Amino acid sequence: FNQKMWVLGGWGGDYKNDVWFSSDGETWELATSSAPWPARRSHCTLVFDGRMWVMGGWRDGRFNDVWYSEDGTNWTEATGSAPWSPRSSFGATVYDGQMWVFGHFRDYDVWRSSDGISWTKVTDSSDWAPGYGYGMLVHDGRLWQIGNEVWSSPDGVNWEQRAYANPWWTKRAGHASVFFDDRVWVLGGGARSDVWSSPDGEHWTVATYDASWVDRMDHAAAVYDGRIWV
Numbered sequence: 001f002n003q004k005m006w007v008l009g010g011w012g013g014d015y016k017n018d019v020w021f022s023s024d025g026e027t028w029e030l031a032t033s034s035a036p037w038p039a040r041r042s043h044c045t046l047v048f049d050g051r052m053w054v055m056g057g058w059r060d061g062r063f064n065d066v067w068y069s070e071d072g073t074n075w076t077e078a079t080g081s082a083p084w085s086p087r088s089s090f091g092a093t094v095y096d097g098q099m100w101v102f103g104h105f106r107d108y109d110v111w112r113s114s115d116g117i118s119w120t121k122v123t124d125s126s127d128w129a130p131g132y133g134y135g136m137l138v139h140d141g142r143l144w145q146i147g148n149e150v151w152s153s154p155d156g157v158n159w160e161q162r163a164y165a166n167p168w169w170t171k172r173a174g175h176a177s178v179f180f181d182d183r184v185w186v187l188g189g190g191a192r193s194d195v196w197s198s199p200d201g202e203h204w205t206v207a208t209y210d211a212s213w214v215d216r217m218d219h220a221a222a223v224y225d226g227r228i229w230v
Contacts, residue, residue: 001052004023007019009041011041017036017037018030035069042056042057042058042133043058048094053099055092056090057088063086065077065080066079066117082111088104102126103126109121122155131173133174133218135177146186149164172189175188187211187230193215194209
């Protein structure tokens with residue numbers, strides 16, 4: 001956002017609601033040490049409509065609030081209780097000019113919104129099993145759900161299974177997924193440091209079984225300045 005990378009909240013011995021930004025990944029500046037949204041982890045963040053968004057997450061219970069900011073310092077609550085159930089380690093992305101939120105654990109629902117206040121339920125029964133800490137992104141004009149299976153959809157209602165019980169990379173949760181260089185990427189998860197990519201979600205190639213970063217899960221990845229960042 002705003003030609004910088006951003007880190008918003010999380011957990012590191014305690015729950016956090018601080019906001020940091022960097023243009024090079026080495027030098028970081030503090031936008032705020034205490035944003036007005038409650039400290040949390042396992043939330044989703046998006047860039048949409050010229051704003052950063054924070055939604056959902058966990059701290060002694062799950063959240064379903066939605067917040068936005070144009071500078072990372074000043075935050076506005078769009079809603080304290082979205083119609084989708086409180087959730088953490090779920091999926092969210094921007095697609096077709098709207099923000100999308102997807103199920104978690106036993107929830108198979110899909111929601112979308114153009115303002116973070118009013119949400120429309122697309123379906124309450126998607127085909128894929130939501131699980132925990134899966135990847136959700138946009139590629140080739142479609143939504144992609146990347147867990148232990150791989151699914152894609154043009155509308156959030158009709159889903160096509162691209163890979164079943166993925167025979168390439170081993171089962172995992174808490175991995176990071178990005179779209180980069182015309183390929184879908186899966187990085188780490190399940191306390192691993194391997195990196196895989198695919199042009200179509202069906203056929204996967206390993207880039208490395210052991211990246212230089214230590215094994216991890218529930219981490220973040222982003223595409224910035226022509227590179228993938230972890």
